[in-house]
Amino acid sequence: xxxxxxxxxxxxxxxxxxxxxxxxxxxxxxxxxxxxxxxxxxxxxxxxxxxxxxxxxxxxxxxxxxxxxxxxxxxxxxxxxxxxxxxxxxxxxxxxxxxxxxxxxxxxxxxxxxxxxxxxxxxxxxxxxxxxxxxxxxxxxxxxxxxxxxxxxxxxxxxxxxxxxxxxxxxxxxxxxxxxxxxxxxxxxxxxxxxxxxxxxxxxxxxxxxxxxxxxxxxxxxxxxxxxxxxxxxxxxxxxxxxxxxxxxxxxxxxxxxxxxxxxxxxxxxxxxxxxxxxxxxxxxxxxxxxxxxxxxxxxxxxxxxxxxxxxxxxxxxxxxxxxxxxxxxxxxxxxxxxxxxxxxxxxxxxxxxxxxxxxxxxxxxxxxxx
Amino acid sequence: xxxxxxxxxxxxxxxxxxxxxxxxxxxxxxxxxxxxxxxxxxxxxxxxxxxxxxxxxxxxxxxxxxxxxxxxxxxxxxxxxxxxxxxxxxxxxxxxxxxxxxxxxxxxxxxxxxxxxxxxxxxxxxxxxxxxxxxxxxxxxxxxxxxxxxxxxxxxxxxxxxxxxxxxxxxxxxxxxxxxxxxxxxxxxxxxxxxxxxxxxxxxxxxxxxxxxxxxxxxxxxxxxxxxxxxxxxxxxxxxxxxxxxxxxxxxxxxxxxxxxxxxxxxxxxxxxxxxxxxxxxxxxxxxxxxxxxxxxxxxxxxxxxxxxxxx
Numbered sequence: 043x044x045x046x047x048x049x050x051x052x053x054x055x056x057x058x059x060x061x062x063x064x065x066x067x068x069x070x071x072x073x074x075x076x077x078x079x080x081x082x083x084x085x086x087x088x089x090x091x092x093x094x095x096x097x098x099x100x101x102x103x104x105x106x107x108x109x110x111x112x113x114x115x116x117x118x119x120x121x122x123x124x125x126x127x128x129x130x131x132x133x134x135x136x137x138x139x140x141x142x143x144x145x146x147x148x149x150x151x152x153x154x155x156x157x158x159x160x161x162x163x164x165x166x167x168x169x170x171x172x173x174x175x176x177x178x179x180x181x182x183x184x185x186x187x188x189x190x191x192x193x194x195x196x197x198x199x200x201x202x203x204x205x206x207x208x209x210x211x212x213x214x215x216x217x218x219x220x221x222x223x224x225x226x227x228x229x230x231x232x233x234x235x236x237x238x239x240x241x242x243x244x245x246x247x248x249x250x251x252x253x254x255x256x257x258x259x260x261x262x263x264x265x266x267x268x269x270x271x272x273x274x275x276x277x278x279x280x281x282x283x284x285x286x287x288x289x290x291x292x293x294x295x296x297x298x299x300x301x302x303x304x305x306x307x308x309x310x311x312x313x314x315x316x317x318x319x320x321x322x323x324x325x326x327x328x329x330x331x332x333x334x335x336x337x338x339x340x341x342x343x344x345x346x347x348x349x350x351x352x353x354x355x356x357x358x359x360x361x362x363x364x365x366x367x368x369x370x371x372x373x374x375x376x377x378x379x380x381x382x383x384x385x386x387x388x389x390x391x392x393x394x395x396x397x398x399x400x401x402x403x404x405x406x407x408x409x410x411x412x413x
Numbered sequence: 414x415x416x417x418x419x420x421x422x423x424x425x426x427x428x429x430x431x432x433x434x435x436x437x438x439x440x441x442x443x444x445x446x447x448x449x450x451x452x453x454x455x456x457x458x459x460x461x462x463x464x465x466x467x468x469x470x471x472x473x474x475x476x477x478x479x480x481x482x483x484x485x486x487x488x489x490x491x492x493x494x495x496x497x498x499x500x501x502x503x504x505x506x507x508x509x510x511x512x513x514x515x516x517x518x519x520x521x522x523x524x525x526x527x528x529x530x531x532x533x534x535x536x537x538x539x540x541x542x543x544x545x546x547x548x549x550x551x552x553x554x555x556x557x558x559x560x561x562x563x564x565x566x567x568x569x570x571x572x573x574x575x576x577x578x579x580x581x582x583x584x585x586x587x588x589x590x591x592x593x594x595x596x597x598x599x600x601x602x603x604x605x606x607x608x609x610x611x612x613x614x615x616x617x618x619x620x621x622x623x624x625x626x627x628x629x630x631x632x633x634x635x636x637x638x639x640x641x642x643x644x645x646x647x648x649x650x651x652x653x654x655x656x657x658x659x660x661x662x663x664x665x666x667x668x669x670x671x672x673x674x675x676x677x678x679x680x681x682x683x684x685x686x687x688x689x690x691x692x693x694x695x696x697x698x699x700x701x702x703x704x705x706x707x708x709x710x711x712x713x714x715x716x717x718x719x720x721x722x723x724x725x
Contacts, residue, residue, distance in 0.1 A: 094622055114625045121626045127619035131641040131723045140637070141627030172723045192627055 043106065045070040045228050046091065046196060051100035052252075053086050060086045062252040064100070068196075068230060073222055074257075075231045075239040078249035079275070084232045085200055087249075091230060092198050093117050105195055120189030120227075122199040126181040128173040134160070134184050135169040141192035159187035162221060179210040186218065196228040203238065215242050236276050240264065248272045270396040273318045278355075280365045283398065284317040286310045292390065297361045301338050305395035314398040321355065321366035323392035327385035338393070340365075341385045344378045358384055475696035488697035496674065501701065504659060504676040507590065511597040512654035518598070519605020520647070526606075527613040540610065543603035550600050555667035558596045562587045588669050596668055597661065601654050608653060612646035645721040652713045656706060676702055 044067030053061040061083040068074045076084035089095045091102055093114030102110045109117050128137050138159050139152045147155070160166045163183040173181055182202055189197060199218070203211040219242040222229050233239050239246045240260040247257040248271075256268040267273035274281055284294035289307040293300055294317055301317065333339055342360035349355075354375065356367045367386055369375070378384065479485045491497065526536040549557075561568045564581060572578040586592050616639065624634040640647075662677035671678060676698060683695030 092622075092626060094625075114622070115628045115630065118628075119626070121623065123619045123623060125617070125619060127617060127623040129620060129623070129638050129642075131638065133723075140624070140629075144624075144628045144633060174723070188623075188627070 044068050044103075045072075045105060046230065047101075047103040048087070048091075049101040049103070051087070051090060051097045051102060053083070053090060053095060054098045059098075060252050061090070061097075064252070064254060066247060066254065066257070068228060070228055071226045073219065073229045073231065073242060073244045075233055075243040075246045076249055077233055077236060077239040077246050077275075079234060082249040083252035084234075084249050088198050088200055088230060088232045092119055092121050118192070118195050120192065120194035120197045122182070122185050122189050122197070122202045124201040124204055126173070126178070126185045126205075128181055128185055128188070130173050133170050133172055134165065134176070137173070137184055138188045138191050140188065145192060155191055159191045162224075163187045163217075177210075178206050179214055182206065182214060183217070186221065190221070190225065190227065194227070196230065197222065199229065199231045201232050201234070204233070204235070211238070218242065240276070248275060250275075267318070267394070267396075270316050270318065273394070273396065278321050278366060278368070280319045280321060282317045282319075282363060282365075284315050284395075286313050286315055294395070296363055299340060299360060299363070301393060302336065302390040303393040303395055304336075304391045305393070307395065310395075316396045316398050318394045318396060319365075319388060319392050321368040324365065324367035324386045324388045325369070326367075327387045331387070333387070336390050337387050338390060339385060339387050341383065344380055344382045344384055346380065347377055356384075358386065472696045472699050475693050476700045478693055480691075480693065485693075488691075488694050491691075491694050492697055492701055497679065497698065500674045500676050500679050501705070503590070503674060504702075505705065507594060507597065507673075507675060508655045508658035511594050511601050511658045512651050514594070515598045515601025516605050516647070516651050516654055519602040519650075520609055522602065523606045523609045523613050527610060528616060539606065543606040546603040547600050547607055550661065551663035552667045554596060554599060554664050558587060558592075558599070558668065562592070562595075588672055590673060593665055593669055593673055596664060597658050600664075601658065604657060605650055605654060608650040609643075609646060612643055612650075616642065641720070645717055645724060648713055648716050648720065652709060655709060659702065659706065 046066075046068040048064050048066040051061060051064045052059065060081070064083075064087060066074075076087060078084050086095060090097050091104075093109065093112060093116075097110055100110070101108050104117065104119070129140065132140065135156050139156045142152045142155055156169075157166075160169055163186065165180060165183060165187075168176060168180060168184075173184070176184065185202070202218070203214055206214065215238055218231075222242075231239070231243065240263075243260060245257055245259055246263050248255045248263060250271055256263060256272045258266070263272060264276050267276065270281060273279050282296050284296045284301070286307050287293050287295045287300065289309070289311040292303040292305055292307055294303060294307075294315060295301075296317065303317065307315075327333075327339055340360045342358050344356060345359045345364065346357040347354060348357070349371070350368075352371055353368045354371050354377065356369070356378075358365050358367060365386075476488055477484055477486070479487065522539065525531055526539050558566075560566055562580070562585075563569065564587075566587075569580050572580060587595075620638055620642075621634055624638055629637070660677060662681060665673065665675050666678050666681065671682070680695045680698045680702075683690065683698065684692050
């Protein structure tokens with residue numbers, strides 16, 4: 043039994059259903075992220091766990107107790123908001139000590155606990171400042187300290203870094219993970235940033251249209267996406283429309299090209315499917331390398347080259363199909379020009395077959411309009 | 414984490430330096446502005462000079478003169494006469510009462526249309542109505558109240574004939590202190606709505622949720638966060654309402670004639686000169702009003718300073 047459990051939770055606002063029959067189990071001490079685009083229901087789900095929204099149906103259990111109708115003040119769950127929500131009329135010290143004061147903790151104990159929290163977020167010398175005298179990153183640290191000062195059963199974070207600039211965001215997410223691991227506190231984190239979710243979570247629940255599309259470790263989500271939506275939402279992806287031509291041997295066709303896959307294609311003979319392959323799985327074919335039976339080789343031309351800093355993205359055309367390939371950048375790299383002929387190879391294990399009738403998020407679908 | 418904090422602090426330093434640079438840039442821009450930029454302000458300054466500086470100067474001088482134009486302090490000694498002291502007290506009481514009652518009702522109304530979450534249409538209606546009603550004062554307002562709550566006013570008559578309630582028999586009198594206060598409250602409420610609405614709009618929903626999340630009750634939220642955050646705006650609003658009532662003349666005069674001796678009516682009587690005609694005493698009384706407002710504003714500034722230490 044999980045520490046936080048959602049049993050068939052749904053939420054509707056009027057006729058608009060934003061969360062649909064959600065089941066989830068979060069273990070004690072686990073860090074789970076809700077990841078999805080705008081309107082996928084991730085924040086509403088978090089707010090239902092916090093108690094700010096009442097589920098239209100279903101049950102929410104925390105530590106084995108049904109809290110579905112328990113007011114937020116009685117749930118003992120710490121929450122960190124997107125815009126910090128620090129009380130502007132209180133100093134950092136008073137903000138952090140507020141929950142303790144409300145709980146009737148003695149003044150001496152409050153002082154002690156606040157000092158501990160200030161040390162944890164390394165902001166001892168900012169104790170007597172007001173929120174407007176702090177940077178966004180510092181305010182969010184204080185918000186985090188305030189949420190955990192009351193020693194809540196779990197920590198809920200609603201896009202806590204989205205208002206911060208990129209560099210501070212990266213640093214602060216590492217800090218959040220470090221504090222979470224140090225305290226061993228069960229944490230649910232809402233974000234639309236897949237890189238953020240991948241870097242700090244034990245598990246990620248990818249949400250779409252009020253449902254969890256897939257839940258798994260970042261490794262599973264990235265490498266073994268269950269749907270084309272998940273596959274395309276996480277990272278960059280070549281998503282190609284294909285037809286199964288040899289189900290027994292896992293061979294599909296894309297236009298005139300035939301590609302080998304390691305997927306089971308039972309009862310899919312002649313059916314349309316989606317073939318996905320990550321750009322980093324492709325590499326330029328070296329004439330010296332042996333081409334095995336498990337390798338796909340494609341010949342085409344360079345269409346565009348995009349310099350992304352640590353990587354270089356090649357957009358290539360194979361017949362009528364476009365594909366991405368990512369290579370690590372290095373100063374000795376010789377970049378081909380548009381129109382140069384190229385051959386690329388990728389293993390059949392890198393190809394993943396998904397049902398054809400699903401919508402996907404952002405990905406290269408292999409058509410010219412996408413470019 | 415220490416490293417990241419150090420980096421953040423160094424970024425902050427960088428940000429400060431950037432601000433410094435942009436500050437220098439804006440100073441440079443200010444220095445570049447030429448005399449043409451000030452042309453637009455000329456009508457404003459002429460207006461202020463003609464209708465504020467000159468009258469205030471003549472009032473100040475006149476307060477220290479007798480009818481012959483010689484210097485005297487007699488006008489100020491007359492301010493201590495019982496009828497004038499009583500006039501000041503009534504005016505202060507009337508202004509404070511209507512500021513507090515109008516402020517309270519206006520606050521609740523503004524709360525209902527902002528944080529209370531009433532439909533947008535209601536909010537628009539109340540805001541528009543407040544804009545109009547806050548400027549509805551003087552003779553038309555007095556006439557409106559006389560025709561509704563006067564001795565033979567519409568509401569008075571309906572209450573008497575339909576419901577058997579005789580307002581005047583039960584002690585109400587439109588031409589009394591409370592009648593005048595009720596009339597003032599008519600424009601004090603919408604003025605409060607207009608002033609406090611932006612402050613209420615600035616109250617973040619997340620503050621309430623964060624406090625609730627940490628176990629606070631509604632009362633605790635308002636006691637520790639809501640009221641302290643609103644206090645500077647509330648004080649500013651109350652002082653404005655007080656001043657609004659303190660200087661009102663036409664409404665009181667049209668409604669009560671000379672029945673209630675508030676200071677502006679008494680000053681009018683001294684300056685206009687019928688039975689009482691002593692313009693210099695009128696000037697001294699006006700100066701007394703300025704002094705009371707100055708003391709009120711000083712008290713307000715002190716309270717404001719205490720209550721808004723956290724404001725940027």
